[in-house]
Amino acid sequence: xxxxxxxxxxxxxxxxxxxxxxxxxxxxxxxxxxxxxxxxxxxxxxxxxxxxxxxxxxxxxxxxxxxxxxxxxxxxxxxxxxxxxxxxxxxxxxxxxxxxxxxxxxxxxxx
Numbered sequence: 001x002x003x004x005x006x007x008x009x010x011x012x013x014x015x016x017x018x019x020x021x022x023x024x025x026x027x028x029x030x031x032x033x034x035x036x037x038x039x040x041x042x043x044x045x046x047x048x049x050x051x052x053x054x055x056x057x058x059x060x061x062x063x064x065x066x067x068x069x070x071x072x073x074x075x076x077x078x079x080x081x082x083x084x085x086x087x088x089x090x091x092x093x094x095x096x097x098x099x100x101x102x103x104x105x106x107x108x109x110x111x
Contacts, residue, residue: 009055011041013086013105023049061088063110065098076106 024047027033027040034040034052041053066072076082080102088096091107100106 008058025050056087058087068101
Protein backbone atom coordinates (compact mmCIF):
# COMPACT_ATOMS: atom_id res chain seq x y z
CA UNK A 1 0.00 0.00 0.00
CA UNK A 2 1.34 3.38 -1.01
CA UNK A 3 0.41 6.48 0.97
CA UNK A 4 0.24 9.80 -0.82
CA UNK A 5 1.28 12.81 1.25
CA UNK A 6 -1.44 15.44 1.56
CA UNK A 7 -3.88 13.37 -0.51
CA UNK A 8 -7.44 14.58 -0.33
CA UNK A 9 -9.75 12.17 1.47
CA UNK A 10 -13.47 11.95 0.77
CA UNK A 11 -16.31 10.19 2.51
CA UNK A 12 -17.56 6.90 1.10
CA UNK A 13 -20.91 7.46 -0.61
CA UNK A 14 -24.09 5.51 -0.26
CA UNK A 15 -25.92 6.66 -3.36
CA UNK A 16 -29.66 6.72 -2.99
CA UNK A 17 -30.02 4.65 0.19
CA UNK A 18 -32.75 6.16 2.35
CA UNK A 19 -31.97 6.44 6.08
CA UNK A 20 -33.97 4.81 8.81
CA UNK A 21 -35.02 7.21 11.52
CA UNK A 22 -33.98 8.25 14.08
CA UNK A 23 -30.32 8.89 13.24
CA UNK A 24 -27.58 9.16 15.89
CA UNK A 25 -24.55 11.39 15.26
CA UNK A 26 -21.24 10.31 16.79
CA UNK A 27 -19.23 13.19 15.28
CA UNK A 28 -19.83 16.66 13.86
CA UNK A 29 -19.61 17.58 10.17
CA UNK A 30 -18.69 21.13 11.28
CA UNK A 31 -15.59 20.13 13.32
CA UNK A 32 -13.01 17.49 12.44
CA UNK A 33 -12.93 15.44 15.63
CA UNK A 34 -11.93 12.19 13.92
CA UNK A 35 -8.38 10.81 14.00
CA UNK A 36 -5.86 10.72 11.15
CA UNK A 37 -7.17 9.09 7.97
CA UNK A 38 -10.78 9.34 9.15
CA UNK A 39 -13.54 11.78 8.31
CA UNK A 40 -16.91 12.56 9.83
CA UNK A 41 -19.26 11.10 7.23
CA UNK A 42 -22.94 10.27 6.97
CA UNK A 43 -23.77 6.56 6.92
CA UNK A 44 -27.19 4.93 6.57
CA UNK A 45 -26.01 1.87 8.51
CA UNK A 46 -28.02 1.27 11.66
CA UNK A 47 -28.18 3.51 13.52
CA UNK A 48 -27.87 6.04 10.70
CA UNK A 49 -25.99 9.26 11.32
CA UNK A 50 -22.56 10.85 11.18
CA UNK A 51 -19.63 8.63 12.18
CA UNK A 52 -15.84 8.65 11.90
CA UNK A 53 -15.13 6.54 8.82
CA UNK A 54 -11.94 5.75 6.92
CA UNK A 55 -11.73 8.24 4.07
CA UNK A 56 -11.09 7.24 0.48
CA UNK A 57 -8.00 8.63 -1.25
CA UNK A 58 -9.17 10.89 -4.08
CA UNK A 59 -6.14 10.36 -6.37
CA UNK A 60 -7.34 11.18 -9.89
CA UNK A 61 -6.54 9.02 -12.89
CA UNK A 62 -5.45 10.63 -16.15
CA UNK A 63 -8.14 11.52 -18.65
CA UNK A 64 -11.39 13.40 -18.37
CA UNK A 65 -15.00 12.53 -17.71
CA UNK A 66 -17.51 12.87 -20.52
CA UNK A 67 -19.85 15.85 -20.48
CA UNK A 68 -23.19 15.09 -18.85
CA UNK A 69 -24.86 16.32 -22.06
CA UNK A 70 -22.92 13.86 -24.25
CA UNK A 71 -24.29 10.56 -25.52
CA UNK A 72 -22.56 7.42 -24.21
CA UNK A 73 -23.01 3.74 -25.03
CA UNK A 74 -22.54 2.63 -21.42
CA UNK A 75 -25.86 1.18 -20.13
CA UNK A 76 -25.37 2.95 -16.78
CA UNK A 77 -25.19 6.37 -18.51
CA UNK A 78 -28.96 6.84 -18.13
CA UNK A 79 -29.33 5.12 -14.73
CA UNK A 80 -30.63 7.74 -12.33
CA UNK A 81 -30.82 5.82 -9.06
CA UNK A 82 -27.42 4.15 -8.74
CA UNK A 83 -24.08 4.76 -7.06
CA UNK A 84 -21.18 2.64 -8.29
CA UNK A 85 -18.07 4.57 -7.20
CA UNK A 86 -16.77 7.43 -5.07
CA UNK A 87 -13.25 7.92 -6.45
CA UNK A 88 -11.30 6.85 -9.56
CA UNK A 89 -9.57 4.03 -7.66
CA UNK A 90 -12.97 2.32 -7.23
CA UNK A 91 -12.93 1.73 -11.02
CA UNK A 92 -10.90 -0.69 -13.17
CA UNK A 93 -7.69 0.56 -14.78
CA UNK A 94 -9.09 2.31 -17.89
CA UNK A 95 -12.17 3.77 -16.23
CA UNK A 96 -12.80 6.89 -14.14
CA UNK A 97 -15.49 7.61 -11.56
CA UNK A 98 -17.71 10.18 -13.30
CA UNK A 99 -21.18 11.60 -12.93
CA UNK A 100 -23.59 10.36 -15.60
CA UNK A 101 -26.32 12.48 -17.18
CA UNK A 102 -28.46 12.10 -14.04
CA UNK A 103 -25.63 12.88 -11.60
CA UNK A 104 -25.17 9.26 -10.46
CA UNK A 105 -21.54 8.19 -9.98
CA UNK A 106 -20.49 5.42 -12.40
CA UNK A 107 -17.24 3.92 -13.72
CA UNK A 108 -16.87 4.86 -17.38
CA UNK A 109 -14.07 4.75 -19.96
CA UNK A 110 -11.97 7.88 -19.62
CA UNK A 111 -11.60 10.26 -22.53
